[in-house]
Amino acid sequence: MQNSWSLPMQSKNYEIIIGLEVHAQLATRSKMFCRCAVDVDAKPNTKVCPICLGLPGVLPQTNDQAIKLGIRAALALGCSVNLESRWARKHYFSPDLPKGYQITQYEHPLAEKGVLELPGFDKKVRIRRLHLEEDAGKLIHSTRKTLVDFNRCGVPLAEIVSEPDIRSVEEADAYLKELRLVLRTLGVSEAEMERGHFRCEPNISVRPRGQKKLGVRSEIKNLNSFKAVREGIARAVKDQIEWLQQGKEIVQTTYLWDEKLRELRPMRAKETAADYRYFPEPDLPPLILEPFEIEEIKKQIMGTTVPSNQGTTVSFDVSFVLPAQKRKEWLEKGLKKQDVEVLVAEPEWERYFIQLSNVGASVKEASTWLLNEARGILAERKETLAEFKVPVKELASLIKLLRDGKLTRPAAKELLAAMADKGRNAAELMEELDLGGVSDEGLLEKTARKVIEENPDACGRYHKGKTNVIGFLLGQCMAKLRGKADPKAVREMLMKLLSETR
Ligand SMILES: [Zn+2]
Incomplete structure (x- = not known):
């Protein structure tokens, strides 16, 4: 079956060039330049103050935690963090931007020149820059009116811009998934796409294979699902190839993606930097960092989660291990690729897995009984691991009963299902259900x-x-x-x- 983002055969004659901009909401409690709570679900316009509303005479102040999270993300992406970066005003009109400008970083971003490796593609995508900025509010459209909610005004964002190194829809998808995983693993952003914490703006151009000159770009605004990104990019590629084949001139354009019609709607001819009248933010001093501050954050992004043979307990709060590192370590421990992805992407499973290993289960036993059997039971019941009634200790007892020959494999499966139902002690329930093996x-x-x-x-x-x-x-x-x-x-x-x- 063809995916909804599959490209036609003739696209093989063209080279696709994609760069991605991502806006990730930083996981802070308060906003970027004021002390209002970050709570976009609150009653509209209740989490606002004169600063985030941009009333005359107010002074913004930077949020240290947002800066730390930005540095953490930058280091994880291998960027060099600038000891001095600067704030700038970007002017534009929008009803959800009461100030008439956004505070961002322009010529002097927080960090530059990083790289993200795409798992499974043997490819590195260069990161051009990572800078901090504030979000705008939200417009709520209904048939007869448009309402505005300013709660999101001033919410801290990191904007992460890649170089145009991406060459296919699949690579774009892998880049975004890995970037999201990095930000989530490091606690930089919750990156929940459906809640707008992780929004992507791809720019796409195509050129006949062999041509040196880059094609004209199409940019798509604010995509907030992986599906929308894949389909939106594929649509832009198909359109551009068609225009090139018809000999049409392509005009640089910014589009909105219409999910229902699966079409790109032109929003405006792409604006240039001059349109925004960037100038240095007069109310904020340059952001000066000391090398030791960066070093301190660097130290957090290290360490190892994979349990050693000594069964050392692992703390999850002190250090952050990057997904690529975890992947490597778990594969070295002999886990299958698909099991590794579960552990890397789902911290609660990883935590349970490590605890199970810490109380004596081998990697193979833990992957069989936790990642295959227990995960299968929970999937069947449409339950999460948080709802799993079997504590680590009891799953470990079941594994031991099996290892000691007191249970057969089919009986162990039956016992696990019963434990998941009743949340009872493994040995007791085995007796009660008469599942014990005949070793007499x-x-x-x-x-x-x-x-x-x-x-x-x-x-x-x-x-x-x-x-x-x-x-x-x-x-x-x-x-x-x-x-x-x-x-x-x-x-x-x-x-x-x-x-x-x-
Ligand atoms: Zn405020």
């Missing part, structure tokens, strides 16, 4: 003898060299033992008895 040698022997007696034909064939008959006899034994014995032990018993009766 006497009973195994008795059962095997009985099966041999009842099946003289099969035994005869076995003695004539048709040794695969043992599978049938084993099945008979397991049925009599209600599947609760270790098949390996039963097979050994059968072979021993069969060799005696020869």
Whole structure:
């Protein structure tokens, strides 16, 4: 099946060039230049003050935490952080921007020249710059009127701009997913796309393969889902290829993506920097950083989460481990790729996994019983890990019962499902449900003898060299033992008895 963003065959003759700008909302409690709470879900226009409304005579003050988070993101992306950066005013009119300008960073951004590696693509995308700025408010349109909510005015953002190094829809998708993961892992941004915490503006151009000169760019504003990004970029590429083939001139344009019609709606001819009349923000001094401040933040982005063989407990609050590093470590521990992605992308699973390893489960046991079995049960019930009724200690007991041969694998699965239902102690519930395995040698022997007696034909064939008959006899034994014995032990018993009766 074709994806909704698949490109036509003739696109192979063209080179696609994509750069991405991302606005990520920084996870601070208060706004960028005032002390209003960041709470965009609050009743409209209740989280505002003269500063974020831009009333005359007020003085903005920078939020230290926002700056720290910006530095953390910049370092994680391998950027060099500038010891001096500056604030600038970017002027434009919008009903949701009561000041008539936005405070941002222009010629002197917080950080520059980073890189993000795309997992699975063996490719690095260069980051041009990362700067801090404030958000605008929100317009709420209905059929007859438009309302404005200023609660979002002044909410801190990091804008992260890539170089035009991206060459396909798939790479753009991978870049955004990895960037989002980095920001979330580091606690820089919640980056919840549906809540507008992570918005993307791609710029796209195409040129015939072999041509040196870059094509004319189309820019798409404020996309806030991965799907919208993929479909929007694919649409822009298709349109541009069509225009080139028809010999039309492409005009640099900014578009809005219409999700329903899957079309790009021209918004305006692209403005240039001159249109914004950038000038230095007169109310704020340059942002000066000391090298030790940057070093301190750098130290946080280190360390290792993967448990060592000694089972050291790991603290999650002190250090932040980058997804690429985690991926490498978990793969080295022998985990499968898809399991690694769960641990890297979902911290609550990673935490449980590490705790399980800390109480004695091997990496293989933990991946089987947590990431496959338990995750399967929860997925079936449409529940989250937070709703999982089995504490780490009890899952570890189940694994130990299995390891010690007190449970068979199918019985362990049944026990886990029952534990997830009832939230009970593994050993107790095993007794209660009579799931314990038959390890009693006497009973195994008795059962095997009985099966041999009842099946003289099969035994005869076995003695004539048709040794695969043992599978049938084993099945008979397991049925009599209600599947609760270790098949390996039963097979050994059968072979021993069969060799005696020869
Ligand atoms: Zn305010």
